[in-house]
Amino acid sequence: xxxxxxxxxxxxxxxxxxxxxxxxxxxxxxxxxxxxxxxxxxxxxxxxxxxxxxxxxxxxxxxxxxxxxxxxxxxxxxxxxxxxxxxxxxxxxxxxxxxxxxxxxxxxxxxxxxxxxxxxxxxxxxxxxxxxxx
Numbered sequence: 001x002x003x004x005x006x007x008x009x010x011x012x013x014x015x016x017x018x019x020x021x022x023x024x025x026x027x028x029x030x031x032x033x034x035x036x037x038x039x040x041x042x043x044x045x046x047x048x049x050x051x052x053x054x055x056x057x058x059x060x061x062x063x064x065x066x067x068x069x070x071x072x073x074x075x076x077x078x079x080x081x082x083x084x085x086x087x088x089x090x091x092x093x094x095x096x097x098x099x100x101x102x103x104x105x106x107x108x109x110x111x112x113x114x115x116x117x118x119x120x121x122x123x124x125x126x127x128x129x130x131x132x133x134x
Contacts, residue, residue: 084128
């Protein structure tokens with residue numbers, strides 16, 4: 001597994017983009033709405049470091065619980081894997097709980113992603129990358 005990005009929950013996409021630009025990040029593409037998760041996603045880069053800003057689209061957004069509890073905060077690490085089904089199976093055998101089955105992520109070229117949770121690790125995301133990802 002390789003680190004792909006750090007997921008960062010934010011209340012306001014516009015305000016957060018402005019702050020990350022001010023400290024030297026650059027936007028990667030445009031903000032993408034993910035209708036199934038009810039979130040807006042913006043990837044940003046600083047050198048070789050990539051973050052994913054995730055903001056709620058509305059009251060039904062999957063990110064609202066994290067923002068309500070913790071405010072703007074990093075909340076997951078995403079790892080790139082060659083085979084998501086094998087990686088999910090291995091992690092489940094190691095005690096991780098599957099939060100979201102592998103499904104397409106519109107903001108990552110429709111690559112398959114899955115979210116897992118471990119009480120000693122927190123939330124992780126897996127992305128099955130193609131050679132043409134992002």
